[in-house]
Amino acid sequence: xxxxxxxxEALNIQEGKTATLxxxxxxxxxxxxxxxxxxxxxxxxxxxxxxENEKEKRKERLKVTFDTTLKxxxxxxxxxxxxxxxxxxxALHNQAGTALIFGKGTTLSVSS
Amino acid sequence: xxxxxxTPKFQVLKTGQSMTLQxxxxxxxxxxxxxxxxxxxxxxxxxxxVGAGITDQGEVPNGYNVSRSTTEDFxxxxxxxxxxxxxxxxxxxxxxxxxxxxxxxxxxxxxx
Numbered sequence: 001x002x003x004x005x006x007x008x009e010a011l012n013i014q015e016g017k018t019a020t021l022x023x024x025x026x027x028x029x030x031x032x033x034x035x036x037x038x039x040x041x042x043x044x045x046x047x048x049x050x051x052e053n054e055k056e057k058r059k060e061r062l063k064v065t066f067d068t069t070l071k072x073x074x075x076x077x078x079x080x081x082x083x084x085x086x087x088x089x090x091a092l093h094n095q096a097g098t099a100l101i102f103g104k105g106t107t108l109s110v111s112s
Numbered sequence: 113x114x115x116x117x118x119t120p121k122f123q124v125l126k127t128g129q130s131m132t133l134q135x136x137x138x139x140x141x142x143x144x145x146x147x148x149x150x151x152x153x154x155x156x157x158x159x160x161x162v163g164a165g166i167t168d169q170g171e172v173p174n175g176y177n178v179s180r181s182t183t184e185d186f187x188x189x190x191x192x193x194x195x196x197x198x199x200x201x202x203x204x205x206x207x208x209x210x211x212x213x214x215x216x217x218x219x220x221x222x223x224x
Contacts, residue, residue: 043202046212097209098162104154
């Protein structure tokens with residue numbers, strides 16, 4: 001079965017810097033990959049979906065890359081703000097495409 | 113447009129009791145899933161459905177049943193609650209294969 005690893009459990013950065021989160025996967029080649037944000041006590045919120053034929057996708061201050069050779073996605077938040085502090089989850093679909101499997105997440109803390 | 117509604121928000125059960133966690137969505141989404149979230153374990157898939165009358169098991173299905181008699185509703189049944197089922201449960205739905213999930217606000221379940 002597929003395995004998803006988000007390398008860091010926690011990432012601390014200063015306001016204004018770029019945060020970079022990593023998601024690695026093994027055992028198969030997904031057609032797309034998704035990123036979510038989760039705040040304490042709340043359900044995850046969908047941020048971005050990137051397809052296997054898209055190398056990069058942007059949404060406001062967010063940028064996601066998808067390297068199918070390295071089996072890796074990078075999630076960047078530029079000009080980070082304290083309000084960006086949250087847990088960020090990477091997710092891949094199962095091989096049948098019928099459900100999503102999530103990584104354990106990286107908790108980002110942005111200090112002012 | 114309420115999105116995904118989960119009830120109850122909190123529940124305490126005694127070991128051996130049964131209960132049903134309710135999930136309803138008003139977006140006419142075909143795909144629905146149930147996850148549990150535990151500290152250090154991330155979101156783990158319990159059961160999922162790709163349409164009314166169609167369900168399948170995820171990573172951790174033991175001790176749980178689901179049914180999908182309508183597009184809108186996807187209840188999760190705990191057959192005989194155990195302390196190991198203490199967790200936060202999230203229901204999610206999405207429009208199709210290439211779409212992100214919309215999550216409910218979760219049910220925090222404690223089994224004593």
